[in-house]
Amino acid sequence: MDTQKRLDEHISALMDGELSEHEVGLAMAALSEPEGRLAWRAYHLIGDVLRSDASGAELGEGFNSRLSARLDVEVAPAAGHAAPAAAPPVAPQPPVAQPAAASASAVPVLSAAVTPGR
Template sequence: MQTAAKSVIAEASFEESVSAWMDGEGSEDFLHQLMSPQGRKTWDSYHLIGDALRSPDLVTNPSKDFQSRLSRALDAELPIVAAPRRRSPLRFGLSGLAVAAAVATVIWVVQPSVSSGPGVSAPVLADASRDDPGLRDYLEAHRQMAGPSAVRQVSFETGAR
């Protein structure tokens, strides 16, 4: 049994090597196998297939006898019965869980903005127009003592520069 499997693998790798050689990707050590009668036959068959695919003039229509034999051979083959595909309940359960997680995330993000109704107002910031004259004098004295700095303070008053 193993020898039959090995010969099928060897045959497949041989045909792949012939195909690679035709594409210009073959190695030099494969050349002696390609010169064998089997290699030459495979080489010629591959070229015939390539020529037939490229030129419809080279393709001949099969005879009615060949078509009837092929039809009988196909009818005689047993159909391949594949096992029916199982539907996994886990797949549908996880998709439902993903939808529920997405809805929960949207609710969690939107909830704070919805819960603040018309009765709740935004916090009021301190009025910047009221200055403490003592603080202003202190900052001015500090500026004179510290000297010029590369970083300047910015006044938020509209009239001051």
């Protein structure tokens, strides 16, 4: 596991109150770096969206069918091959787009958390 991923996991565990006392120093050190602060903000945004009722954040007519169609043509990665690296962070979006973007970014984060072998 690479160092940044491990530090992100420490930040996530700190936010969830699941970090052991001796690991708090690692999380605090990670938060002193720009990548750590970016992860902190992203995790908070994801949490805010997951806890919200999402009213007013409709995705538009036909979104589910378009998403299903795109997922149907996706090629699953071969067993034993690493997934491609995540894209670099993008510039902040207008506030209207943030809930939808946070919901979309929560899917891979939550999927990774529950995928065996990660």
